[in-house]
Amino acid sequence: MFEEAQYLAPVTRRADGGVEVELSRSHPGFADEVYRERRNRIAGLAMDHRRGDPIPEVEYTDEEHEVWRLVSRELSASHAxxxxxxxxxxxxxxxLPTERIPQLEEVSEALHPLTGFRYLPAAGLVPLRDFYGSLADSYFHSTQYIRHHSVPLYTPEPDVVHEVIGHANMLASDRFAALYRVAGEAARRVESREALEFVSKVFWFTLEFGVMHEGGALKAYGAGILSSYGEIREFRTVDIRDLxxxxxxxxxYDITHYQDILYAAQSMTQLEDVVGTFWADCTDDSIAALSASAKTP
Structure with missing residues (x-):
């Protein structure tokens, strides 16, 4: 999940026990009281959930299902x-169903037999170490709300479209699932905040915003690109660099705009060899040495 993007909508527990999702004034749903109340209720379901319990169901509206149908149709054409x-x-x-929003429990039940991964509901910000560490245990934290219906092809924050269409399809691949898992092991292994941030930034530029040369063309594999109607059409025009x-x-990097620098793997094998091996072997000391080399003239 886009850990940084969650700061756009922090979630707090009110004195009366209710949950408040604090949308920014620029958020498409800021002035929509019905949408805001739904966001609060959905966040509350996640906050009350305990790992091991069934994921609470969200009663999505017809309008929300229509957003999913529209986005699924548009993204499917781009994915091809x-x-x-x-x-x-x-x-x-x-x-994944294309005519309705799937429940996270449903996604988990379909995903687990394939690669061992399951979903956990997230109300909002998940601390870096908790989010990435859970990947080592084959759990993926996910929001359950969907973007505002007024701009169905845009969201300023990770919603269920990003979490499921973007990430679940990757987690259903054995090779990608293995990379998620080893990234989680790296995050659990390192101790310093600096090392953890290094691990998370590599994740950002690969499993969130990674591109790859394949079949004579530049393709995308990062969930952030593959769940974005706009960015998936623009990624080939930006500054593409080698891994x-x-x-x-x-x-x-700036989370509020399309990424203007992307790093391309030459193949899935190279991604596994370079990034997968880094996550498998990295320590605080090895990351400190890498960081120091970036400062050397």
Whole structure:
């Protein structure tokens, strides 16, 4: 999940026990009291959930299902042209519904027999170590709300479209699932905040916003690109660089705009060899050495 993006809508528990999702004034749903109340109720379901219990169901409205149908249709057409083969294979295995929003429990039940992953509901911000550490246990934290109906092809924060269409299809691929898991193991292994942030930035530029050369064309595999109607059509026009652990792990990026620098793997095998091996072997000391090399003239 986009850990940084959650700051756009922090979630708090009110004195009366209710839950408040604090949308920014620029959020499409800010002035919609009905939408805001639904966001509060959905966040409350996640806050009250305990791992091991069934994920609480959200009673989505017809309007919300229509947003899912529209976005699913538009993204599916783009995926056929722009997504890497392993993502498409995962989507074919998982067979997400396109006419309605699936419940997270339903996604978990379909995903677990494929790669061992399950979903956990998230109300909002999940601390870095908790989010990434859970990946080591084959759990993925996910929001359950869907973007505002006034702009169905845009969201300023990760919603169920991003979490499920973007990530679940990747998690249904054995090779991608293994990368998520080893990223979680890395996050659990390192101790310093600096090392954890390095691990998370590599995740950002790969499993969130990664691209890859495949079949003579540049394709996308990052969930952030593959769940964005706009960004999936623009990623080939930005500054494309070769995989570089030091650059990815130390790069400052802006979450409020399309990413203007992306790092391309030459193949799935190279991604596993470079990034997967880094996550499998990294320590605080090795990351400190990499970070120091970025500062060396």
């Amino acid at each position: 042209e722009y997504a890497v083969a392993d993502y498409l294979d995962g989507a074919a295995r998982l067979k 570089d652990l030091v650059a990815m792990g130390t790069m400052q």
